[in-house]
Amino acid sequence: MEHIPGLLSEGVPSSKSPEQDWEEEFSYLEQEITRIGSNHFNLERLTREALRPDSVYRTTDKTPSDIVLRRTKALLKYLQQHQGKTDSDDLSKIQQKLEDWERRQTATPPVERTGRLQSFKELCAIRRALSFRNPLLAELDAIVFLTHYSQRQGQGEIHIVDQYFGFNAKPGGSPFILQQPFSSHPVARPLIRETPVSHGKNKGKPLKNGSFLSLELNYDADKLYFAWTQAVHTPVTGKEDWSHNFGTYDDLMRRPPDYHHYFWEPDRVYHIYSLDLKNGELRQLTDGNFNTIDPCELPNGRIVYISDEQGANQRCGARWIGAGVLHSMKPDGTDAYPLSFHETNEWQPSVTNEGMIAYTRWDYVDRDDDGAHHLWQCYPDGRDPRALHGNYAEKRENRPWAELGYRSVPDSHKLVAVAAPHHGIAYGSLILVDPSIPDDGAMSQVKRITPEIHFPEAERSPGYPFDRGQASGGEHFGTPWPLSEDFYLCVYDRDGHDYGLYLVDSFGNKELLWQDAQVPCLDPIPFTPRKRPGIIPDMTTQSADARKPEEAPSNIAETFILNVYDTERPLPPGVKVKWIRIVNLFPKSNVFANEPNIGMGDQSLARGSLGIAPVEKDGSAFFLMPTNVNVYFQLLDENKQAIHSMRSSTYAHSGERLSCMGCHENRFTAPKSLRQGTALALRRKPSLLSPEPDGSYPMTFARLVQPVLDKNCVRCHSKHVSKAPRLDGDTFYITQNAQGEPQRTDIRHGWSNGYETLHRWAWTRHGGNGIYWNQNKFTYSVPGEVGAQASKLLPFLQQGHKNLKLAPTDLYRITLWMDLNSNFYGDYKDEKAQARGEIVTPKFGVPKPPYLFLEQGLSYGNEF
Structure with a gap:
């Protein structure tokens, strides 16, 4: 050493x-x-x-x-x-x-x-x-770790995302190596003091007076990766350059004073560094006005990490919170690109024993925002993101609200994690997760390693459901490193503040190894080489090494579904699926939750239909769709009405051929239809998507539905305005004041009269915290109980009204609107223009041209 x-x-x-x-x-x-x-x-x-x-x-x-x-x-x-x-x-x-x-x-x-x-x-x-007689410790003579102040300052409400921003970090701490950790006199030595940075913006400078985060040791135990920030926390003045920020200075002034440091600059965010333990080189790998954290070496030598550089903002806050997602780069920081196009945050990737990436995804498409921050897995090139555990709770208080810091247990298919809060920091009770067991929406896959500590926010006391009158607490353990299924290195403190390094076992024993006098500890890792998992070949062309120098990454991916009838929850009896719809979700591009109110659904995402593709008689589908955008799928009947809809999202990468066995099929059973022959959809070329009506991309009420109302309804309803509700596109209505004079009243959220009337009869699902749990009924979709078919409006329209029966094309526009969560806006800006029926281009998450996945001769380009 x-x-x-x-x-x-x-x-x-x-x-x-x-x-x-x-x-x-x-x-x-x-x-x-x-x-x-x-x-x-x-x-x-x-x-x-x-x-x-x-x-x-x-x-x-x-x-x-x-x-x-x-x-x-x-x-x-x-x-x-x-x-x-x-x-x-x-x-x-x-x-x-x-x-x-x-x-x-x-x-x-x-x-x-x-x-x-x-x-x-x-x-x-x-x-x-x-x-200390444990044989697992016999060859372990050193541990690397960080000292790091856990984030408890800087804003009125601590939230799971706030701890990962450099402007929230408290200066202090360093990387250390602890020698003879299981002796009577272990000593820690700092690994960095005056070492100058060799590359990057901070070249020639030592990393002093800042904050370190997310330590990682490579497989050969000769290089450390970590994030560091200068931890600048001073309030901003409004004179700074705001062009790259999520919001404006005026937005910032709407927040309390303790939010006035949320400003993205290179000296205020985390960047990733490497420390070569053979030659002492300290290298800066990332730079820019965005946070990069959680580096982890992949078996092929690349680094997976989290970055918020895509610019999207998380949805449930009241401040500028970049949505950091999976990225990949070479170990020298070059050839960086996103692995994920998810619209909200992801955290703490690690590599499983099988060579896959395990990570936490915050996943809430049209469902509760607090109950799903759990285990996801993808290939090292980002392909095939799948929820292995915990994504759809039957009742969120029956299990952890968030699970962070997943690590594969040696010689096991299980993973250790921290049961953490949503409104809090990444500490809590230690758990062991077994993805090989079917998920019952509660605790079937989870075992408590530290049962004396309750699940923060999910429980008021160990084993008891959450009580809103009780404080969260319980943030006692953090960053576990498994030595086996029963023994762990981790940080621990009985008061949840001054975390020390501990050896913890599943029998309830905890042994202090080392503690700093001032700064809490974080990220203990055995300082020893470990077995490198097998390298899984890349199947995408994102990397510069995976394509010819003259080739550009492809913007189109082939997508294949073997059998749409193979679902975890069966489709209604006798229902035939004729089409599949591909819906593009647009990441939030502004600062405040529900500004604007996209629709009647709380925290609803703006979206648009990219188009539909045919489904064959055997349930197979084969079509082209754009890469690098966040999408979800819907199954449609012969009337192109939704039968089943995802409450999550996925994406395809450049060069990927995305394939599924079914639509959220049960991964613990064999496919329902293992055929001798080739699926019907694979006997032809992939389908080009058929565009849906004008106004469906991006989907806005004024462009998609209001023309139907203007054509069929407005004239009569305006004539009988005293008896009939208004259905026009005006965003105001006229009443008389006490003096009998006309008075204009604007409709809430900038919505129109037509939307204000119809949305009460329509169908939606909510985001938001808890209060919408009963309104949504379930976190998952129940086939046959989604979209227009689950609304009050569709039966009313089908039976006709005052001798009026809508033409199929007009009815289609209204059912499409309800299938897409009955939104009003299609983006997060220029609300008045959208209400007038003007096209507003989403800022993030739209496909790149050319749009060759559409039927020949059609393009969305002219709409933008």
Whole structure:
């Protein structure tokens, strides 16, 4: 280790001794015993959901020693069953000490608290000696980690996204290496002090007085990656250059003063760096007016990371929060491109044992915004993003609201994660996730590693449902690194502030390794080479190495679905699918939630139909669609009305051939139709998408629906205005004031009279926090209960009204509107122009020309 260039000779001891930690543990367990007696734990549920039941408190626990003794015995039994013969003598000696201690306590139990504490510390010393005999630690003589202030400053409400912005970071911290971590005197040495940056904007400067985040060690254990920011937190004045920011200075002034530092500049955001441990080179890999965090080495040597450089803004805030998503670059920072085109945030990619990318995606298309930040997986080139766990809760309080920091467990298909809050930071209770088990929308795939800590925000106490009257809390553990399914390195603090490095096991034992006197710890990683997963070949042409120098990335992808009838929830009996619709979601391009109110659905995304493609009799479909845009699919019947609709999204990459077995098919069963022959759709060329009516892309009420109302309804309704609701396109109505004079009243949100009347009869699904849970009924779509067919308006129109029966083309426009969530606006700006029926081009997320995926001779280009 001394070969590491720049490694300082002086070592920093832990600011807290094991004995001090045991005293804190004693007091903490005394309080926990009181809480057990006060019924603050659903012990029955916790025992059922715990990875190891011995870790769960019991009503028979009367002293802290009762708890630690049981957990220590469970650890001893485990090590005896898994320990090699060479260490059996050591375990026998420890067992003898444990039995001697227990006999003394039985013979003369301490009466005074001082005596009980001393006895407890003797037991903890035995536990510590036992924990460090774990064979998994035998070759582990060093740990790399960061010191980092967790983000608890800078805005009135802490939110899961705010902790990842450089202007919210508190200066302080450094990368360290902890030597002899399982000895009696571990010491930490800083890896960076005066090392100058060799490349990038900060060339020649050391990384001082800033904040470090998201440490990663490469597979060969000779290079570190991390993010660093200068952590500039001063309020902005309005004189800065705002051209690259999400909003304007006027927008900022609408926020409270503690939001007035949300300004994107290179010295205010995180950038990614690498530290070569062989030659000491410190290299800046990213730059610009955007945050880049969470670097992780892929098996092929590229780096996957998170960046908000695409410019989209997350939807539920009241400030400028860039939506960071997966990106990829070479290890020197070149050839960077997005792997994801998701419209909201993603976090903390890691590589599974199979060589796939595991990460957290915040996923809420027309559904609750707090209940789905869970495990997704994709190929290293970004292909085929899939939710493996937790994306569709039956009831969000029955499981964690957010899960962060996924890491694959060695020699296992399971992953460790932190059960974290939505309105909080990336700390919480440790869990083990098993994606091989079917997801029941609750806890079927989850085991609690630390059952004494409740799921922040999801639970008011361990095992009990969320109570809005209770504070969240519970942010005790963070950044776990699995050594096995039962043993982890992580950071931990009983008060959720001054996190130290700990060895934690599933039996409930926690051993302090090292703690800094001032700055909390983060990201412990064993300093040792680890097995590199097999390299999965790229199947896209995004990388410059994957295509010829003269070739440009393709803007069109072939998309194949084997059988649309293969769904996790069956389609209504007798329904025949004739078409599939491809809907383009437009990322939010302005600052404030529900400004504008896109439609009747809270936090609804603007969108447009890219077109429809035919579905063959056998359920197969084969069509062209644009790459690099966020889309979802709908299944349509012969009337082109939605039967089934995604509540998530996907995308295709340049050079990718996107394929699915079905429409959200059950991944635990074989396809329903394994044919001997080729699918019918593959016996022909891929279909070009058939465009839908004018006004469907982007979809606006004024362009899609209002012409139908003007043609069929407005004249009669205007004649009988005292009895009939207004259906015209005006965004105001005239009444009389108290003096009998005409008075103009603007309709809320800039909507029109026609929309204000019809949307009450239409169909929608909401985003938003919790209050819309019952309105949506489910987080997922129920086939046959979506869109126009689930509305009150469609039956009314089908039966006719006052001798009027709409022409099929007119009815189609209205059903298409309802199938697309009954929105009013098609983008987040120029609302008055949209209300007048003018075309407003979405700022983000639209396909790049040429539009060869459309039927010949048709193009959206003339609409823009």
